[in-house]
């Protein structure tokens with residue numbers, strides 16, 4: 001899991017290797033300066049002690065030269081360390097925001113290649129959270145955690161090296177407490193991680209609940225269930241609150257505890273340092289300098305321990321995030337193995353003995369055969385769940401068949417290049433999709449190069465031109481997701497205009513069942529007649545008028561074609577269709 005995440009990170013970081021090497025060099029320089037500076041502090045103290053001793057010794061020459069020199073050295077080294085660390089931080093934040101930007105584009109581009117099956121089986125919220133929480137976690141880790149591991153790791157090793165160089169005994173004294181501190185830090189971090197996991201789980205459940213309630217707001221209002229909705233919200237929220245409180249408690253504990261260890265260590269270092277100086281008969285200046293140097297190191301020494309343990313959790317989140325993104329990227333893309341270019345339809349489209357299941361073991365379409373000749377209209381009718389939409393999904397190759405074949409002018413559709421096939425097929429869905437663009441761009445969505453005259457002509461055929469012209473900005477009116485500029489019926493008209501403009505050879509139309517006023521209904525009827533004129537079409541028909549005008553009616557039930565023929569033929573067969581017709585039942 002870690003390897004996989006590391007491979008993901010490195011693939012995006014590799015292009016920035018120059019910047020990363022520069023940042024690493026600056027970190028090394030800065031850290032070197034940071035661990036070298038205390039030695040100058042020690043020299044300054046030694047210089048000052050010598051000066052003070054000489055001042056009180058008659059006849060001795062007292063000079064502050066060494067003191068000033070060491071002080072300047074110390075300031076310069078601290079300054080150098082700051083410059084190195086600030087500059088490397090700048091480079092790292094640039095590299096991480098650039099590479100996470102590329103990860104975002106990579107993920108989005110990858111999603112565009114996924115199959116409809118993927119989108120059907122993953123909630124929108126989950127997909128969106130890849131871009132928000134997962135990529136955010138990756139960014140945080142790249143921006144701080146990875147940088148911290150390197151810089152704090154170097155600092156930690158550097159301090160140990162410097163201490164060992166200076167005095168082995170004092171180095172061991174300074175490090176004596178660290179095993180305890182590390183164990184305590186790991187226990188706390190582990191507890192915090194458990195709480196963070198609980199918090200994430202609880203937040204996911206809470207978001208799911210909010211999502212469901214908001215999307216069902218109309219039903220909630222209609223049934224007067226707002227109070228119950230708020231009541232059910234509370235336990236979800238309470239779980240999030242408790243988990244985040246505990247998580248914060250444990251995360252917040254780390255820093256003060258490490259501070260405590262650092263102070264305790266300070267006392268130990270001063271105590272043993274003084275003991276060493278007093279019992280070893282060390283020179284006063286050298287002894288004081290040694291104590292001051294180790295006091296500084298003992299304080300610096302706990303910083304990497306607390307920082308390195310604190311980044312464990314963000315790092316863990318980033319690894320999980322990177323793996324989730326990789327899971328998506330490694331899922332099968334839409335297969336486009338066909339190389340034939342689909343030309344204008346000449347003869348017709350046919351489904352032959354088609355079997356299909358969305359999930360293994362649960363067949364949806366069974367031995368479905370339908371023939372439609374060029375220019376004909378087939379009306380698919382049948383009870384809800386009988387598989388009408390599924391036939392539509394297969395015609396456009398949203399899914400591949402389990403067995404049988406669908407042919408376009410006699411050639412199996414899987415042999416065509418997908419894009420060329422889909423250019424020949426137009427779809428009008430029941431639920432029309434309107435994008436946050438101008439009306440003109442919305443209509444020209446499938447043919448962006450269309451002229452305004454072409455767009456207007458399509459809108460006229462779809463009976464929506466007059467409405468568009470009644471808007472202050474006409475075709476330039478911007479549609480945003482938030483406003484309800486169009487009614488359901490008008491949205492479908494706009495979607496019909498969009499399809500008319502692309503002039504598809506094969507039309508798949510899911511007739512809207514939404515209740516619209518009679519005027520809009522008549523407009524939709526007329527628009528549908530216009531879009532179907534001289535075109536080969538499959539219509540999931542709900543209105544009797546549409547069914548009556550079909551060249552062929554195909555009745556689906558439980559995924560099988562049970563009847564096929566014209567209205568008159570089916571009535572004379574006195575089967576399922578005629579039963580429905582005479583009982584005046586609706587075909588949906």
Ligand SMILES: Nc1ncnc2c1ncn2[C@@H]1O[C@H](COP(=O)(O)OP(=O)(O)OP(=O)(O)O)[C@@H](O)[C@H]1O
Pocket residue numbers: 120358359364382383384385386387388389390391588
């Ligand atoms: N993406 C999917 N994944 C799994 N099963 C699905 C999927 N889409 C549809 N189904 C199942 O396939 C069956 C047929 O559904 P389909 O939407 O084709 O019926 P339909 O005749 O169009 O119904 P309706 O008139 O209600 O739209 C249903 O049992 C449905 O649950």
